[in-house]
Amino acid sequence: MSQQQTLSNQRVRPPIRHIGLLGGTFDPPHHGHLLPLQEILAQLPLDSIWLLPNHIPPHKAGTHASAGQRLDMVSLLCGDNTRLSPCAIELERASPSYTVDTLERLRHKHPDCRFYFIMGMDSFLNLPQWHRWQSLFDLCHLILCERPGWQLDEAQPMMAQLQARGQKAEDGLPQANSGKVIEVPITEQPWSSTEIRAALKHGELPDGAMPKAVGDYIHQHRLYRHR
Ligand SMILES: Nc1ncnc2c1ncn2[C@@H]1O[C@H](COP(=O)(O)OP(=O)(O)OP(=O)(O)O)[C@@H](O)[C@H]1O
Numbered sequence: 001m002s003q004q005q006t007l008s009n010q011r012v013r014p015p016i017r018h019i020g021l022l023g024g025t026f027d028p029p030h031h032g033h034l035l036p037l038q039e040i041l042a043q044l045p046l047d048s049i050w051l052l053p054n055h056i057p058p059h060k061a062g063t064h065a066s067a068g069q070r071l072d073m074v075s076l077l078c079g080d081n082t083r084l085s086p087c088a089i090e091l092e093r094a095s096p097s098y099t100v101d102t103l104e105r106l107r108h109k110h111p112d113c114r115f116y117f118i119m120g121m122d123s124f125l126n127l128p129q130w131h132r133w134q135s136l137f138d139l140c141h142l143i144l145c146e147r148p149g150w151q152l153d154e155a156q157p158m159m160a161q162l163q164a165r166g167q168k169a170e171d172g173l174p175q176a177n178s179g180k181v182i183e184v185p186i187t188e189q190p191w192s193s194t195e196i197r198a199a200l201k202h203g204e205l206p207d208g209a210m211p212k213a214v215g216d217y218i219h220q221h222r223l224y225r226h227r
């Protein structure tokens, strides 16, 4: 092999894969998770979105369904959409599922990937309470979606972050490796796991809350019933 060929081989890098991440407790997963992801995929050239059920949610008292059941439901939520997949990385550790730890692990495991952590406005407004939250901007971009009942106004500390880092979905993916907040317009979805669990306690599954396969799983496993 000539010296020139060796040099050019050394320069060949695998193409970057652009991966969206939706972390959540998914207790249970619902259309407020799924439908925004479909709209994000229609607007941004992401290769895939991975859905990461957490093991120990950092800011919640606990979970109602087990980690395994939540992972099963997330798989059913993804259905046959080949650009959506469940990712069990947070289930592999027994400590609280801090997102910054997950991103460090993912970056180490997948050096060819650039990550885009997706969140609703409720999570974005609470971001300053997250563990080492500012480091997230060194590890990924954020994708921000509206959520009914949650609004960012001038007085909120996250407004300054959005002003400094914000860009619109129509501008495509950023050139930088990390640190931007991409605002993606979505059709607002009224669903929340808390309200769905409250309805299921009385044996009701709200119409249109989730794909049928997830509802069937909940019934088969008798989840979220009044005990
Ligand atoms: N209806 C929705 N619209 C936009 N984003 C949502 C919606 N529901 C959940 N998300 C986002 O999905 C992520 C995971 O949410 P999570 O699994 O905690 O669901 P949840 O419905 O908020 O649950 P709970 O009611 O138990 O707090 C968060 O970033 C949250 O902002």
Ligand SMILES: O=C(O)c1ccc[n+]([C@@H]2O[C@H](COP(=O)([O-])O)[C@@H](O)[C@H]2O)c1
Binding pocket: 022, 023, 024, 025, 026, 052, 054, 057, 058, 059, 060, 097, 098, 099, 100, 123, 129, 130, 131
């Ligand atoms: O890292 C943190 O400190 C942190 C604090 C709160 C929530 N998160 C993550 O944010 C995602 C949504 O969380 P939740 O509680 O709304 O289900 C999920 O992936 C959580 O693990 C992360």
